[in-house]
Amino acid sequence: MNFDYDLFVIGGGSGGVRAARIAAAEAGVRVGLAEASRMGGTCVIRGCVPKKLMVYASGFPDEIADARANGWDVTAGAFDWSRFRAALATELDRLEGAYRATLRSAGVTIHDARATLVDAHTVRLAGGASFRARHILIATGGHPFVPDFPGSELAVTSNEMFQLESLPKRALLVGGGFIACEFAGILNGLGVQVTQYYRGAQILRGFDDEARAHVAAAMRAAGIDIHVGTDVLELTRAGDGIHATATDGSERVFDLVMYATGRRPNTAGLGLESLGLRLGDRGEVPVDDWSQTAVPSIYAVGDVTDRVNLTPVAIREGHAFADTVFLGRPTRADHSLVPMAVFTRPELGAVGMTEEAARARGPVLVFSTSFRPMKSMFAGRPDKVLMKLVVDQASRRVLGCHIVGPDAAEMIQLAAVAIRMGATKEDFDRTVAVHPTMAEELVTMRKPTRVG
Ligand code: NDP
Secondary structure (H helix, E strand, C coil), X not given: CXXXXXXXXECCCHHHHHHHHHHHHHCCCCEEEECCCCCCHHHHHHCHHHHHHHHHHHCHHXXXXXXXXXXXXCCCCCCCHHHHHHHHHHHHHHHHHXXXXXXXXXXXXXXXXXXXXXXXXXXXXXXXXXXXXXXXXXXXXXXXXXXXXXXXXXXXXXXXXXXCCCCCCEEEEECCCHHHHHHHHHHHHCCCEEEEEEXXXXXXXXXXXXXXXXXXXXXXXXXXXXXXXXXXXXXXXXXXXXXXXECCCCEEEECEEEECCCEEECCCCCCCHHHCCCCCCCCCCCCCCCCECCCCCEEECHHHHCCCCCHHHHHHHXXXXXXXXXXXXXXXXXXXXXXEEECCCCEEEEEXXXXXXXXXXXXXXXXXXXXXXXXXXXXXXXXXXXXEEEEECCCCEEXXXXXXXXXXXXXXXXXXXXXXXXXXXXXXXHCCCCCCCCHHHHHCCCCCCEEC
């Protein structure tokens, strides 16, 4: 059979780009890649990267308060959203260009078009051209999901947040996950009056309970009005803004309502059903450990498979696919012990088991400490850092680490290495502290806070 490409990748996001680059540059095979929107995908264009830049921007009021408390004669002044947005757009253009350049220099042919599947080896571009490929990789990512309710069309999602004409005065964020909590912190830091509705009892479900409570308390202390056990019934537009009628009987008015109620895989209209591929309940492409679908020539990586929906995981899956299929190195993407960070203010970093999950598995020792970070002492801010280790009583292995505080994301990356290596509490104890730091608490906690 004659093929135009050895690999055709649908989707130029984190997973697709990595797979295409490795296959072309390291295996030297012919690779085509189709992207309907901008190269880089959700993470680079409307996710992790612009979000983190907004997190940085939102942190300056605290920095300025610290500076003043440390003797600097500075005042915050006003935040100019349009200036920030222009700088953000320039940076995203640069990054998109870098992605394109990397792919081109690897030898990947880029098609700026939507692609659909015709059969197990054929893709068709929106413009009409078709290509035959020995292997096809679906890496189309996901999109924000907004539930159906009266007035839902008045809500925006994270997609729109980076291109707002102006910052709202009053914003409602709906959801208690990564995105709602991160944007609550960002908007709060930028001076927006923020309300957050979450349907459950505590935000950040899935994370360690003590850490969730710590983040929620800090968010509230920063002025974010979090209402748990609360959901929107209806949104209506009236003269002074968007009226939100909620399950708690309240009606509040906002200038912006953002929904962050999960994401769904981008599989609609791809042509997968016509190939006999049955999608999962959330529309995801089911794959095995090797990211292979039920159609042997078709693979899928990243959020479209709805496994662990994080950029570094999609990158690993894309790399493992290229190693397996083109480089003769069978590699399964490893989904265990994935470190995570939520860029709330303060940040939450986590790896391994929560106290609750570890307890359900067997007896544990919990080492937990909370203290005020040195940097904000002069300013007298009440923020506290949380450092926590969950240890298996029998083996003394550290099962989980949970950090809330400035730079928690940076710290958890390193704790994750030790935990992946199977570090015991004694390994942590033997490690000499770096003083004075926040992270030193991880190696100086001697007495368990809770046992059993
Ligand atoms: P999450 O799955 O993290 O959170 C969704 C939230 O919406 C939950 O609080 C959920 O409640 C709530 N929810 C779901 N459906 C409804 C509904 N019908 N009505 C009301 N509330 C609802 O999704 P996000 O949108 O925040 O983020 C999507 C994914 O993107 C994350 O899971 C993560 O994988 C990734 N991401 C990672 C980031 C990072 O690494 N820092 C940053 C941003 C995103 P409940 O808890 O009750 O289910």
